[in-house]
Amino acid sequence: MEESTNIDQCTMEQKEPRKVTKRKFRYIGDFQVSDLECPKKRRLYWNPTQKFMSSSRRKYVTLKTKIHRLKNRINYLSTLLTELTECDRKFPVPRSIDFNKQFVTVELIQGQFVPDLMNLIIRFADSSK
Structure with a gap:
């Protein structure tokens, strides 16, 4: 009997309730307008916002340079095509x-x-x- 009570006490001690951890704010959609009123929550809101803004700026710059590069390539190819069709040899361009x-x-x-x-x-x- 003594052993069974010891076993029951050991299992009871292991089943303590878990601590409730605070949920970290990771995305802009996790916040509400009321969170900006509290200074602590406002500070938590700052880092994800800055991260989102920096990644958005990087994406914007890379897409802008890609568009610029592709426009230059289109211009180059169109001028090449017009020069080939208008030259003295009348180079045939297939349609x-x-x-x-x-x-x-x-x-x-x-x-x-x-x-x-x-x-x-x-x-x-x-x-x-």
């Missing part, structure tokens, strides 16, 4: 056309597509009667 249109055009030029096309037209005409 983007639909693949299907290009295929039909090439086949019509080579003369291989004309008989098949005529057969299809005749079939459609016969089926409509």
